[in-house]
Amino acid sequence: MALLARLRESYLLHSFLRDPVAVGSFIVVVLLVTAGFLAPVLAPMNPYDPAQIDVMDSELAPAWIDQDSSFLLGTDSQGRDILSTILYGTRVSVLIGLGAVALQAALGIGIGLISGYAGGRVDAVLMRVADVQLSFSTYMVAIFLGAIFQATFGVGRYEQIAVPFLIAVIGLAEWPQYARTVRASVLAEKKKEYVEAARVIGLPSGRIMWRHILPNTMTPVMVISTVQVANAIMSEAALSFIGLGMPVTKPSLGSLIKSGFEYIFSGAWWITLFPGVVLVLLILTINLLGDWMRDFLNPKLYKS
């Protein structure tokens, strides 16, 4: 309750409400994410359940074009309702995006903190590892690992563990972004006298890093977190599009776009277009929110 009262008086809320782009983006993101996670309740059918799919319904046009169609946004080549697959697909995409960012953040913040605080050789080694990691693109790592994985365990097994696999690959490929940002902030913070005061008290290094330095480096972490969620969703969509992401049986937004791609020229444009619009909307609004947050947290633009 006290937290809520404080939020109501805060400059954060004031600044947020005065920015229509931020408010609009926030509403769209919240709508998309809740719709995704409420998919089993909201969706007209369950695309994971073969019993509900009728192949005779395949490639039906959206309801406003084909008056006979009972599917609002049409169906895909297997007869699945596009609206339902989009809802379920959004859930998968958001899940992978958040999961990958959580993994990136855990790795990157830990490594960045240790690297910045310890300095010297530890710092040099960890940062060179980060440089090497950054020199491989996410897609290269994912394609390489995905190909090996599918070859060893078979496509069937892969379909079952596709979500954790993608989270791990995208998370492992992008942690240096966090590590570098956190390290830079730690280098600035650890020279301040409050860190020396903590050392004079005799606190162990781990506690100084965790309780004193980390909370003061959270500002840039929050900004890159939003941008990285959008990036992770985009990476997943790209991987799915080239066939190394989510399987068609458990589609994400990326694999939906891919599955409809072959039918665009045969007139079934809706299979690709609607998931594409949702993907663009999701990434655009998350990035706009990130922009707002960066401006809000930038002291040079403070209250201007």
Added chain:
Amino acid sequence: MNVEPANTAPLLEVRDLVKHFDISGGLLEQLTLQGGRMVRRRTLVRAINGVSLTIQPGETLSVVGESGCGKSTLARAVMGLYQPTAGQVRYGGERIDNLDSRAMMPFRRKMQMVFQDPYASLNPRMTVRQILEEPLRFHHPGHTEAEVRDKVAEVMRQVGVRPGWADNYPHEFSGGQRQRISIARALMVDPAFVVADEPIAALDVSIQAQILNLLMDAQDQRGLTYLFISHDLSVVRHISTRVAVMYLGCLCELAPADPLFEAPLHPYTQALLSAIPRLGGKASGHIRLTGDVPTPINLPPGCVFHGRCRQAAQRCREEVPALREHAPGRFVACHAVEEGRI
């Protein structure tokens, strides 16, 4: 105020302390070409070069000197924030400069520090209560919730901050109040020895007196011993028992406050004290030094002050003067004083 240091056992002793900082950077930056050969060259900042002093229980020893003379480095080396390059720091007769963090723990309860910048020395993400409770809970994990609260309130009252403000964040306080909180944090574990590193340099003049009085009151009530770092000479005369004058990482003169201010012996102390502005006084007697302070990277041979000293002789350029007791309690490191030239 002017207590002659008794011949009791010192509370803190610094012996031939040396602290050098390596600023040469990475291996690649250290390599230079010299006469066709690759040579690895290190650049050292010689911040402290063989400083020895003792601090008696209950006294205030002030260290004065201009910026960059190593006084803050000395304070941090005494507190164990910097590992000395050579030399020893002893507290109550026990050597503490080579202890690991676990063995250092009992001394952390006895030695605390007050920092210069009250805007940087308090963690902006913690409330005053969290800041003050942390040292207490860490060193006395057995204390109950009520004991901790009472102690925080008691110390806050003692430093003149209303205990009702404990749940506010540091940015909600003024500079003077923050410095009071910083002092409160140092007092939370009931230390016997406090290092104050320019505690009033970042404050308004009107606040400086309040903080000084607070420090002196705390000393009276708790029998504290201070190592007080400052460049404000009039303040130093006001609060010190003894004064140590530093120049370029070396101790020039160490003497009880009043004799030092009335009749400084070392040429550098004389020049430094002549620079104190006096109300109604004329500008006469001001000793104007020529040249600049040499860099601590390339220390001059011999006495570090010889390049700017009027009394410098050949011996001063070659031999480093040792700190010798010129009169009872008055230590000077100067060949000219030793030889009776001044």
